[in-house]
Amino acid sequence: MPRVLCVAEKNSIAKSVAGILSGGRSSRRDSPSKYIKNYDFTFDFPFSGSSDVTMTSVAGHLTGLDLDQAHGWGKCPIPQVFDAPIVEIHTKDQEKMASNIKRECRNADYIMIWTDCDREGEYIGWEIVQAALQGNRNLQGNVYRAIFSHLESRHIIHAAKNPKRLDQRAVDAVRTRMEVDLRSGVAFTRFLTELLGSKVERDLGLKNNQRPIISYGTCQFPTLGFVVDRFERIQKFIPETFWYIVLSVPNGPDTTNFQWERGHLFDRLTVAVIFELCLETSRNIAKVTDIKSKSTSKYRPLPLTTVELQKNCSRFYKMSAKASLDAAEKLYQKGYISYPRTETDIFPSKMDLQSLVEQQTSDNRWGDYAKTLLNGPGSNRFKWPRAGKNDDKAHPPIHPIISCGAGLDNENEKKVYEYVTRHFLACCSEDSKGHSTTMTLKWGTEFFTASGIVVLERNFLDVYVWMKWETTKQLPNLALGQDVELSSSLMKDGQTSPPNHMTESELILLMDANGIGTDATIAEHIEKIQQRDYIKKKKMSKQTYLIPTTLGISLVHGFEAIGLEDSFAKPFLRRQMEVDLKLICDGNKNKLEVVNDLITKYQEYYGLTSTNQNKLVETYMNIKSLI
């Protein structure tokens, strides 16, 4: 029988796909790597007919890139980094994975790639093929690619029956990113460290053997830029005084305030004139000119993505993005939750979500809630989740798999499991429903409104305990057209206030929105710029904020002073690279062209930075002396 080797991006996919294609009758063997298993079974592929199949995997990339030996740190003038030869390097684990591929493909007639169907997955597929060809040259030309976006059986079988080829354009796009990130990162990191390292070392009070690294990275700098930008908006903020009019109306023993439809104005005289005019024409009588009642709802959350998980664990539990992702990873390995790195916020239509809800009925925290979702009573019954707009074509939204009961002793894992589960149950619930009433008063020439909300059905809010929606005080009982005697009419002043310092949750949102990093790496970039002493976490009245250090601020301003056309600390450069990568994927540009363009740009920036290096030093000295 022909032999087919299938290779996935990680063991969990290999295991699931082997289970589906073998109809549950595969046998498992160990591999040289502890992360990887080999699964044997038979399957009927269109290119080979009935075949002996081995399904295995790697665990992420098989190779890393670095500059060749001759261009190590200190061994060459820095500008050579931009065109030095690049070599492939392997960790011990990667060598074990590659040797498994080589051994397993020795007798194979075909190889089929089952890596995730995203850009990086395509490149990992290419790496796998290179390793396989080293083990067995005859595989050349017998390479196939499975296209799949989730692990539903019929979908996976369809993918196996409709093999495609690797997309070389996507492979080229990833290689482009790798080369540009490597060369620009290494060049500017060496430059900055050599320029500022000894000064920073003294200022941080480090010992000789703890030379600081002052790194540049295409993601690190924009991340730092966001934090510095917020910090300075607060520093530079000048409060402005504004004026407004507020009416209050008797409401039982209490009063209700009506807000001015103009909000507030920054000119005191204008407000005073309007106020006096109203007082003259209407004294203390206003008329009800409008009462609008409508039903309103608060939407249940969208299916859970990695970025949302990190943002909310930071908000609800004050966990760092890295801590929440680490805990999610552990929960995934233990089988409690689904794969935690996903951009998808739409559940595949065939997924059996009700049995996942059923799993949760035994939990003493939300079990009763899960039961009512499935069996009533009441109107909050299981409802298919809302659909978001993102699909990474590789993984479904994050959801609980099995109930953890009392099986978790790690605090962070407990919290993340609770969050994932409550979020999932909320997704499968009805929106919260309420009723809002808005009343408008006319006083003189001006209009004023007040609103009241009655929450009628809490629904998902009962399980999504962090979100608040409360019934407000009722509006005074007045009829349309009725005159009402005011208990007061006042002209008041107030001041605009500065924004708050950056929270980790906001930073994650900004990075995601600007394409800085990926779901799997955003947390690492935030960690990295803390390690580098560019930003620090600071606790202020219950909240933890991210504050830039002297060094962090200096780097941003130093490069600003040099005046590169595309600021390093802004997301623009990185986004431009994404656009170019997309052009490569669509066949409108080639790799060589894009690499040359981007590297030329970085070389030019390096030249400018190098001739203006005194500006970096001066900026650092200046800012240091101010603090």
Added chain:
DNA sequence: GCAAGGTC
């Protein structure tokens, strides 16, 4: 000693 991206 340097990047960012996968994954464990």
